[in-house]
Amino acid sequence: MFKRILVANRGEIALRIIRACHDLGVEAVAVFSEADRSGSWLRHADDAICIGPPESSKSYLDISRIIAAAEVADVEAIHPGYGFLAENSHFASVCEECNINFIGPSASVIENCGDKARAKELALSAGVPAVPGSDGLVANEDDAARIATEIGYPVMIKATAGGGGRGMRLASNEASLRSGFVQASKEAEAAFQNGDVYLEKFVRNPRHVEVQILADGAGKIVHLGERDCSIQRRHQKLIEESPSPALDGELRQAMGEAAVAFARAAKYENAGTVEFLLDANGNFYFIELNARIQVEHCVTEAVTGEDLVRWQLRIASGEEISFQQDDVALRGHAIEFRINAEDPSRGFAPAPGKIEKLFLPGGPGVRVDSHVEAGYTIPQYYDSMVAKLIVHGDDREQALRRADRALAEMQIEGPGIATTTNLHRSILANAEFASGNFDTGFMEHFSIQ
Numbered sequence: 014m015f016k017r018i019l020v021a022n023r024g025e026i027a028l029r030i031i032r033a034c035h036d037l038g039v040e041a042v043a044v045f046s047e048a049d050r051s052g053s054w055l056r057h058a059d060d061a062i063c064i065g066p067p068e069s070s071k072s073y074l075d076i077s078r079i080i081a082a083a084e085v086a087d088v089e090a091i092h093p094g095y096g097f098l099a100e101n102s103h104f105a106s107v108c109e110e111c112n113i114n115f116i117g118p119s120a121s122v123i124e125n126c127g128d129k130a131r132a133k134e135l136a137l138s139a140g141v142p143a144v145p146g147s148d149g150l151v152a153n154e155d156d157a158a159r160i161a162t163e164i165g166y167p168v169m170i171k172a173t174a175g176g177g178g179r180g181m182r183l184a185s186n187e188a189s190l191r192s193g194f195v196q197a198s199k200e201a202e203a204a205f206q207n208g209d210v211y212l213e214k215f216v217r218n219p220r221h222v223e224v225q226i227l228a229d230g231a232g233k234i235v236h237l238g239e240r241d242c243s244i245q246r247r248h249q250k251l252i253e254e255s256p257s258p259a260l261d262g263e264l265r266q267a268m269g270e271a272a273v274a275f276a277r278a279a280k281y282e283n284a285g286t287v288e289f290l291l292d293a294n295g296n297f298y299f300i301e302l303n304a305r306i307q308v309e310h311c312v313t314e315a316v317t318g319e320d321l322v323r324w325q326l327r328i329a330s331g332e333e334i335s336f337q338q339d340d341v342a343l344r345g346h347a348i349e350f351r352i353n354a355e356d357p358s359r360g361f362a363p364a365p366g367k368i369e370k371l372f373l374p375g376g377p378g379v380r381v382d383s384h385v386e387a388g389y390t391i392p393q394y395y396d397s398m399v400a401k402l403i404v405h406g407d408d409r410e411q412a413l414r415r416a417d418r419a420l421a422e423m424q425i426e427g428p429g430i431a432t433t434t435n436l437h438r439s440i441l442a443n444a445e446f447a448s449g450n451f452d453t454g455f456m457e458h459f460s461i462q
Contacts, residue, residue, distance in 0.1 A: 179205075
């Protein structure tokens, strides 16, 4: 096991990684921007190094500053968390060149999995079903129009290097395809410095279901069940749960085996998530692999009892997975709610500010992962998520009751601050959500109570 690692992230996930390190007797070094100088996670780290001004591009996304901090701190490994540089193959490559262990898959695997067109080809070669679409990248509007006619409208235009809903457009006819092609390409170029796009058949009313996998250096790969991430807004997840209300044992096994098959074809190592679309007829289609720990990993931890971040550290240090696929069992039901500093009544506008009143819920089956505290000022420079509420119950009904109670208890208040707490309570009160019969279009017709 490593003796000392650097955590190349901030906030909730930085604190989560620091805790996992300490559970294993590993020293954790935090980095921070000037905006995060008073961050609570820094007090829990064994050391902390300032890496630049508030802007992400000059701090958390600056590879040279991260590497310099790692060398000064004399660490053996870097954990990237999620977001920022977590799926940056160049960063992983630089770590390798500097003889620093990157806690995640290799640079080449990140590159192959991060290119969605290439990943789709890999999935098909492994016998994993994928959404019908273009054979690789689409060069221009005319080619896009021809392919769309072949596979049939509606189609999705997708950036090959995309993420978070950026570089995506839905087209229902040739006119919207041509304008959407240009818009998606420009958006992708601005966001990812890569304007390449491809086409996929639009799957109507799907569920978004992802499978958690672990893979060690000895070639052992296991899956730890699925998470249903269908409650999302503009392709940003709001609520995740495990197990999915839409899956039975047979479908769960088939999707798990498909996830493992893809990971094996990709020569994947460490923790990862294979994402699928599930249609109303029970057909599932590969869409991508996220080569990192997910925000919603906590629901898998709740139902399996496995510490995924600790497994990341153990696998990266050369340990092998100590359990078999048959040992994995999903116990009860878990749901995660992302608490964002956003105002749903103002189009989900960011609502940062200084927290003057804070109460985080607890009790049986309730977990809160957060870095905030009373007196903390939520900065305007980063992602708006301030907490994750995870509830666990013997079944979904009990988990829903605990969720409503915990959300009612939660208080994050201060001048200018608004959160999505009441939005989640409104979703819980919705009959469609309560029944478990929903899809990715849920938020399009949902009305906040």
